[in-house]
Amino acid sequence: MTELKLAKLPDRTPVKITITVSPELNQALRQYAEIYRATYGAAESVADLIPFMLGAFLDSDKGFAKARKSITDEMFSAESAPRTERRRKSAVPEPSSISA
Template identity: 65%
Template sequence: MSELKLPRLPDRKPVKLTIAVLPELHQALLDYAGVYAEVYGEEESVSELIPAMLAGFLASDRVFAKARKTDRASS
């Protein structure tokens, strides 16, 4: 059977990570969630915001993106 125009979807199963943060960072994350609620009128938990924050950080890091692209091309 030939392939469809739409490629096979990537694995979308979430991976659970457990991290420990310093109290100062925890408070900053709680403060961020509070500001988020004020700005958007919707409350989101810190655990819901962190994945989007990390994705945005990684997407904006040009050196990381270039290194990752180079690593993928060589493998």
């Protein structure tokens, strides 16, 4: 298989999520959208702002970043283990160990 400098691109299919919020949160989100419009001179809907707000929240959560890195490191270390090591962990016996 050819190795390219650019890795395979990630899935970029948008995912629609529907949520229900309290009246107080809805009011705060509308106020945020209005302050955003006043600040930047561009009106954006609450629905358009929420993904960026969530992204900013996740990016600023140090505990989440640390836990996510730990999980990712564990996945990569398991993937980079030698093939024989990965096979030993499998519940399926190796073909050579099956008696006929």
